[in-house]
Amino acid sequence: MRPLTIGTLAKASRVHLETVRYYERIGLMPKPSRTASNYRNFGPEHVERLSFIRRAREIGFSIREIRELLALAEPGRASCAEVQTLTTVHLSEVRAKIADLRKLETILAGALERCLGESAPACPVLDMLASPRPS
Amino acid sequence: MRPLTIGTLAKASRVHLETVRYYERIGLMPKPSRTASNYRNFGPEHVERLSFIRRAREIGFSIREIRELLALAEPGRASCAEVQTLTTVHLSEVRAKIADLRKLETILAGALERCLGESAPACPVLDMLASPRPS
DNA sequence: CTTGACCCCGTAGTAACTACAGACCTTATA
DNA sequence: TATAAGGTCTGTAGTTACTACGGGGTCAAG
Numbered sequence: 546m547r548p549l550t551i552g553t554l555a556k557a558s559r560v561h562l563e564t565v566r567y568y569e570r571i572g573l574m575p576k577p578s579r580t581a582s583n584y585r586n587f588g589p590e591h592v593e594r595l596s597f598i599r600r601a602r603e604i605g606f607s608i609r610e611i612r613e614l615l616a617l618a619e620p621g622r623a624s625c626a627e628v629q630t631l632t633t634v635h636l637s638e639v640r641a642k643i644a645d646l647r648k649l650e651t652i653l654a655g656a657l658e659r660c661l662g663e664s665a666p667a668c669p670v671l672d673m674l675a676s677p678r679p680s
Numbered sequence: 681m682r683p684l685t686i687g688t689l690a691k692a693s694r695v696h697l698e699t700v701r702y703y704e705r706i707g708l709m710p711k712p713s714r715t716a717s718n719y720r721n722f723g724p725e726h727v728e729r730l731s732f733i734r735r736a737r738e739i740g741f742s743i744r745e746i747r748e749l750l751a752l753a754e755p756g757r758a759s760c761a762e763v764q765t766l767t768t769v770h771l772s773e774v775r776a777k778i779a780d781l782r783k784l785e786t787i788l789a790g791a792l793e794r795c796l797g798e799s800a801p802a803c804p805v806l807d808m809l810a811s812p813r814p815s
Numbered sequence: 816c817t818t819g820a821c822c823c824c825g826t827a828g829t830a831a832c833t834a835c836a837g838a839c840c841t842t843a844t845a
Numbered sequence: 846t847a848t849a850a851g852g853t854c855t856g857t858a859g860t861t862a863c864t865a866c867g868g869g870g871t872c873a874a875g
Contacts, residue, residue: 668760
């Protein structure tokens with residue numbers, strides 16, 4: 546098969562082309578070999594790694610966390626326990642964020658409900674933002 | 681009372697001092713008057729406006745949205761309907777985010793559960809990230 | 816041989832701050 | 846009055862994770 550150019554790699558792993566270059570710049574992806582005309586030349590292992598990264602991003606891991614995951618995924622380092630720790634931390638962050646957003650949801654929905662009620666002398670949303678003690 | 685310096689204003693409205701300057705730079709806060717020695721000199725209306733902004737940020741409104749809210753809050757423009765629209769849009773964004781995070785939560789919790797199960801030949805989290813079809 | 820699609824690099828822009836550096840000013844204490 | 850601590854000034858750069866651009870070189874098809 547043809548040498549894998551950056552565009553093909555990007556499509557294969559469903560990562561934006563410019564993002565591939567970005568990942569290389571920040572050292573998340575290894576520098577690939579180059580053709581005579583200086584084009585990047587990737588192999589299947591790059592597709593795999595890049596797809597791994599994309600999936601991890603989709604699950605909400607940060608670049609820093611992905612670096613750790615990739616290190617832990619190295620052969621010989623099958624340290625499931627450490628991966629578990631990382632994932633647990635991440636999960637609890639996700640849960641904290643959900644809890645926060647649910648509070649916001651309640652606040653916003655409450656204000657909007659008051660908008661629909663008849664007894665609104667002023668705008669309930671603006672009131673809430675203007676006064677120190679929102680309902 | 682003393683002229684309200686930036687530090688005092690920051691404390692009173694519970695906004696980081698540097699953020700106050702930032703808000704002024706981007707035109708979210710009006711430029712205050714200055715003392716003879718070029719210190720910013722604020723009044724109670726600044727505390728109010730800054731607190732309004734902080735509460736709106738806490739509820740997750742973007743700076744752009746807050747600009748609109750502030751414009752709508754101007755006296756004479758009591759356009760509750762427009763505020764309601766803005767808030768409704770924001771609420772649906774919050775709900776969408778919650779839905780996304782809940783999916784992540786399920787995925788992460790599922791992988792971790794498999795970690796605890798006995799039948800783990802490899803790391804379930806890494807497996808999930810490595811294979812195109814996670815369970 | 817030309818056209819269009821691809822690739823190169825470096826830089827700058829995005830959101831919403833936060834953190835300096837180096838200078839000046841004010842207030843409290845000795 | 847001197848000085849030391851702490852507050853304020855400006856402008857710039859760093860943060861996260863990209864995305865977009867400009868100005869060029871390269872490759873494959875017709």
